Amino acid sequence: MTTWVVDTGPLIFLAKLGRLGLLHREDIKVYIPQAVLDEVRGKVDQATREIEKACGSWLSVQKVGDQRTVEILLAALDVGEAQVIVLAKELDADRIVIDDLDARRFARRAGFKIVGTLGLLLAARLRGDIPSLRAEIEQLELLGFRVAPLLVKAVLSEAGEK
Secondary structure (H helix, E strand, O other), rough: EEEEEOOOOOOHHHHHHOOHHOOOOOOEEEEEEEHHHHHHHOOOHHHHHHHHHHHHHEEEOOOOOOOOHHHOOOOOOOOOHHHHHHHHHHHHHEEEEOOOOHHHHHHHHHHOOOOOOHHHHHHHHHHHHOOOOOHHHHHHHHHOOOHHHHHHHHHHHHOOOO
8 A cells, every 4th residue: 555645736626626536546545734634624615525525534634743844844835735745754655746846846856756636637547537638637727727838738648638
């Protein structure tokens, strides 16, 4: 079993797409720190309700122990991202699910394997779990997801979509 720690952005966007289940697999234990749940609860909507429901079953909320390191990371990251990275270290996580570019760079330099929302959707498309990656990306963009056009082109190409 592998351990993943998830940040707010991917959690919310997957929930809004109706794809939160992409994180729920038998071979993965999924955690979020308390700060991520607090950020999710900042705006109550259907996505929030789906995430809350997942917290009652397969999504585990975990308290971060090393608050000192969180405080240091706040110089460069927001509280959710900082807690995700510290919790991933504490749990010896196999992967961090995070979209923010600065946080991704930091996590990668710290030695973590990372994946973002697009990576999860690409993997789902390659497994045949979703019919069109392009449609998912278009919906994400309508929801306010920001992504570089070159990245979209590369991901669609990898999925075999033009």
